[in-house]
Amino acid sequence: MATGRNHRPATRSRGIPEATVARLPLYLRALTALSERSVPTVSSEELAAAAGVNSAKLRKDFSYLGSYGTRGVGYDVEYLVYQISRELGLTQDWPVVIVGIGNLGAALANYGGFASRGFRVAALIDADPAMAGKPVAGIPVQHTDELEKIINDNGVSIGVIATPAGAAQQVCDRLVAAGVTSILNFAPTVLSVPDGVDVRKVDLSIELQILAFHEQRKAGEESEAAAGAPAPAATTPAATVQTENAGPDAAAGRKGPDGDMPAVMPA
Numbered sequence: 001m002a003t004g005r006n007h008r009p010a011t012r013s014r015g016i017p018e019a020t021v022a023r024l025p026l027y028l029r030a031l032t033a034l035s036e037r038s039v040p041t042v043s044s045e046e047l048a049a050a051a052g053v054n055s056a057k058l059r060k061d062f063s064y065l066g067s068y069g070t071r072g073v074g075y076d077v078e079y080l081v082y083q084i085s086r087e088l089g090l091t092q093d094w095p096v097v098i099v100g101i102g103n104l105g106a107a108l109a110n111y112g113g114f115a116s117r118g119f120r121v122a123a124l125i126d127a128d129p130a131m132a133g134k135p136v137a138g139i140p141v142q143h144t145d146e147l148e149k150i151i152n153d154n155g156v157s158i159g160v161i162a163t164p165a166g167a168a169q170q171v172c173d174r175l176v177a178a179g180v181t182s183i184l185n186f187a188p189t190v191l192s193v194p195d196g197v198d199v200r201k202v203d204l205s206i207e208l209q210i211l212a213f214h215e216q217r218k219a220g221e222e223s224e225a226a227a228g229a230p231a232p233a234a235t236t237p238a239a240t241v242q243t244e245n246a247g248p249d250a251a252a253g254r255k256g257p258d259g260d261m262p263a264v265m266p267a
């Protein structure tokens, strides 16, 4: 979904491949769950299973972090949480603005998981004057007239767009002009941004379409089997629907970070 104007090289300056970066949040989520259960250490196999990643790939990924674990003991859970959080830039607080406070924007504002992962909702912005001042998730909605000032005053570098598709590019342009350099776009449209601005796109309907593709194929296989047709070739892991993170490439049989693609896609 790259727009062409926001194309990024395959590796980051610190030499960690993008595919590894895409898996770090999966490890972090699994490690956080272990940490919450006060589990002190974890083997690469256990962690790989919890993150839904192949264990050899996990070990390779962790080697980029300089983390090799201890033979017979495994990895120190707390230290890995710290290391991965640091690598992802989560040891600092990231102020985020959400633009478009309708059904989706309000749901995102109410989601407690951002704050616990280092993302502070600094402001909620909407174009509807009737919403100005109304609290959503305890934060008063501010009018879009204030957008530039809000970005500036709060040092915001990450913006979330939850407006209708028709308004998204204009909102994006204003966010970028005000200094935002990372955008999470929920609107079903491809955004055009200058170099140096990262856009990630979330589209749940695409995920559902991919599940529909697999459902259709499974139904076809079942009816072939019922009709006595030869059994199809064994389903490969790449063709197996992942419980999450399947993306368009999964439907196309291509592999993402670990045989799948993140639900959030580069826009």
Ligand SMILES: NC(=O)c1ccc[n+]([C@@H]2O[C@H](COP(=O)([O-])OP(=O)(O)OC[C@H]3O[C@@H](n4cnc5c(N)ncnc54)[C@H](O)[C@@H]3O)[C@@H](O)[C@H]2O)c1
Residues within 6 Å of the ligand: 099, 100, 101, 102, 103, 104, 105, 125, 126, 127, 128, 144, 162, 163, 164, 165, 167, 170, 171, 185, 186, 187, 188, 202, 203, 204, 205
């Ligand atoms: N990515 C996904 O999986 C997913 C899921 C649901 C909805 N969506 C998309 O998210 C968007 C919002 O959906 P919704 O159901 O919350 O819609 P909604 O109509 O409830 O809310 C849209 C809000 O955006 C505001 N708005 C309109 N133009 C604006 C502008 N220029 N600047 C700031 N605010 C503006 C409106 O006043 C309204 O409050 C839509 O584009 C929808 O297609 C995406």
